Amino acid sequence: MPREKGRQGYDAIVLGAGGAGLMCAAVAGQRGRRVLLVDHADSPGKKILISGGGRCNFTNIGAGPDNYLSANPHFATSALKRYTPADFLALVERHDIAWHEKKLGQLFCDGSARQIVAMLMDECDKGGVTLRLASPVRSVDHSDGLFRVGLGDEEAEAPALVIATGGPSIPKLGATGFAYDLARRFALKVVEPRPALVPLTLGGEETLFRTLSGVAAEVIARCGPAAFREAALFTHKGLSGPAILQVSSYWRRGEDVAIDFLPSAGDGALLAAKRARPRARFGGLLASLLPARLAETLAERIGLDGDLGNIPDRRLAEAERALRDWRFAPNGSEGFSKAEVTAGGIATAGLSSRTMESASVPGLFAIGEAVDVTGWLGGYNFQWAWASGWAAAQAL
Numbered sequence: 001m002p003r004e005k006g007r008q009g010y011d012a013i014v015l016g017a018g019g020a021g022l023m024c025a026a027v028a029g030q031r032g033r034r035v036l037l038v039d040h041a042d043s044p045g046k047k048i049l050i051s052g053g054g055r056c057n058f059t060n061i062g063a064g065p066d067n068y069l070s071a072n073p074h075f076a077t078s079a080l081k082r083y084t085p086a087d088f089l090a091l092v093e094r095h096d097i098a099w100h101e102k103k104l105g106q107l108f109c110d111g112s113a114r115q116i117v118a119m120l121m122d123e124c125d126k127g128g129v130t131l132r133l134a135s136p137v138r139s140v141d142h143s144d145g146l147f148r149v150g151l152g153d154e155e156a157e158a159p160a161l162v163i164a165t166g167g168p169s170i171p172k173l174g175a176t177g178f179a180y181d182l183a184r185r186f187a188l189k190v191v192e193p194r195p196a197l198v199p200l201t202l203g204g205e206e207t208l209f210r211t212l213s214g215v216a217a218e219v220i221a222r223c224g225p226a227a228f229r230e231a232a233l234f235t236h237k238g239l240s241g242p243a244i245l246q247v248s249s250y251w252r253r254g255e256d257v258a259i260d261f262l263p264s265a266g267d268g269a270l271l272a273a274k275r276a277r278p279r280a281r282f283g284g285l286l287a288s289l290l291p292a293r294l295a296e297t298l299a300e301r302i303g304l305d306g307d308l309g310n311i312p313d314r315r316l317a318e319a320e321r322a323l324r325d326w327r328f329a330p331n332g333s334e335g336f337s338k339a340e341v342t343a344g345g346i347a348t349a350g351l352s353s354r355t356m357e358s359a360s361v362p363g364l365f366a367i368g369e370a371v372d373v374t375g376w377l378g379g380y381n382f383q384w385a386w387a388s389g390w391a392a393a394q395a396l
């Protein structure tokens with residue numbers, strides 16, 4: 001049937017040329033589908049470019065469902081199993097991109113995150129994907145089994161529409177809540193979005209810790225079921241660093257974050273030090289275990305001073321308990337403007353875990369960060385973007 005002027009027909013329209021959308025479009029294109037990939041930004045993959053300090057922590061070799069938060073913790077299993085970190089790494093190697101493992105299974109480019117965007121663009125080219133950048137979506141309609149997307153003076157239509165527009169974290173990069181608006185229009189449920197992997201702020205009494213701004217220490221940070229042993233950093237607003245970003249995804253207003261400042265010291269370390277060096281000073285002992293400024297502040301707050309030999313065992317045991325379970329009561333977070341990801345999003349309950357397709361609106365898919373699946377810090381979020389994009393592409 002001849003098409004109206006300005007109306008283009010495709011097999012699938014993918015909204016959002018971030019990691020998930022690029023992967024989905026490339027794979028579907030290479031499976032022979034005519035794919036239109038649309039973004040309102042003037043260049044694709046902006047978050048990829050700034051990720052991992054410009055080197056893109058593109059996956060984590062240990063990525064599995066336990067590294068993700070979701071109202072349905074099992075939802076990510078199928079996609080993560082079918083498109084694994086090894087699969088993405090094989091793609092990276094096919095493109096001769098040099099990489100290294102930094103720590104904890106985190107894989108980074110040796111060179112630049114630009115190589116990952118170039119790789120995905122090349123894969124889209126191989127799939128004959130039509131790319132429309134700087135194209136705000138004017139309208140989305142659905143009737144007679146076709147999705148019609150208005151872009152400027154063009155209208156594109158396809159039997160499949162993929163929502164890959166991410167979450168609202170870092171709006172200055174073009175991030176929006178568009179995915180949720182669109183999902184709601186199709187009566188899909190949205191789990192309340194909240195900033196995640198985000199610095200936490202301290203108020204009240206705890207503002208005093210802001211004077212430690214710039215001090216970092218290895219700690220175990222705990223919140224709810226989560227515990228992460230990594231660096232914590234004091235900032236002029238509160239707490240940051242990998243350990244804090246990790247627990248921030250689990251933190252809810254009103255909850256405490258517990259910090260173990262002595263992750264490397266054995267149980268009873270303070271009492272043992274008293275026995276071994278009774279003339280050593282309490283402040284000096286803490287300074288041997290922690291950065292000096294932090295040690296000084298904590299010693300002051302604990303209210304102990306003087307020679308270890310003069311401090312009753314009971315007080316030292318209490319001090320150790322406090323240092324291993326120091327409670328901070330954050331009064332908030334630095335919000336979406338500083339959050340690396342958005343937790344919550346399009347509810348998985350309405351999506352197929354195998355294909356990411358909506359159960360109630362056939363042909364409508366949601367992938368990547370737009371969905372209520374949120375990874376830990378360390379390459380897990382990109383692995384979800386690749387895996388969910390790949391899964392949807394198999395069904396397009």
Ligand SMILES: Cc1cc2nc3c(=O)[nH]c(=O)nc-3n(C[C@H](O)[C@H](O)[C@H](O)COP(=O)(O)OP(=O)(O)OC[C@H]3O[C@@H](n4cnc5c(N)ncnc54)[C@H](O)[C@@H]3O)c2cc1C
Nearest residue numbers: 016018019020040051052057165166178368369379381382
């Ligand atoms: C500073 C920073 C560093 C990070 N580092 C890492 C890392 O090293 N490793 C890791 O795994 N994860 C990292 N992340 C998280 C990771 O970037 C995201 O989880 C991932 O990019 C999500 O991919 P996505 O394709 O779902 O969404 P996005 O990458 O956000 O892509 C969505 C796309 O949709 C477009 N869009 C939005 N609204 C509209 C609209 N209305 N119309 C048209 N287009 C629209 C956007 O322009 C964007 O191109 C980092 C995040 C940040 C902010």
